[in-house]
Amino acid sequence: MSDDSGPLAALHDRLAATEELPVEREAGWRLGEAQALAAEIADGGVDDATVVRRADEIRTLLAAVDGTGDPEADDHVAAARELASRIADRADGG
Numbered sequence: 001m002s003d004d005s006g007p008l009a010a011l012h013d014r015l016a017a018t019e020e021l022p023v024e025r026e027a028g029w030r031l032g033e034a035q036a037l038a039a040e041i042a043d044g045g046v047d048d049a050t051v052v053r054r055a056d057e058i059r060t061l062l063a064a065v066d067g068t069g070d071p072e073a074d075d076h077v078a079a080a081r082e083l084a085s086r087i088a089d090r091a092d093g094g
Helices: 008-016 024-043 049-062 071-092
Strands: none
Touching: 008 024, 008 049, 008 071, 024 049, 024 071, 049 071
């Protein structure tokens, strides 16, 4: 996965990549919620404050995922956590 299309698209891509992987039920629910929020901001048309707020919500959802039960999904979640944090922290001048 690459950040070439920007952090918002990369965040959505990372979360979407977990969709077909065999993840644990609780993790899957949180990943689905996070993916829906990421799709909203990746599609554009939302203001910066909404982007930051949604990224923070995604960060919170992903923080509750201790593991997915699948190593590849875990890698995507770790990358998505980092991206969500970078995006959410933009409000602090990042």
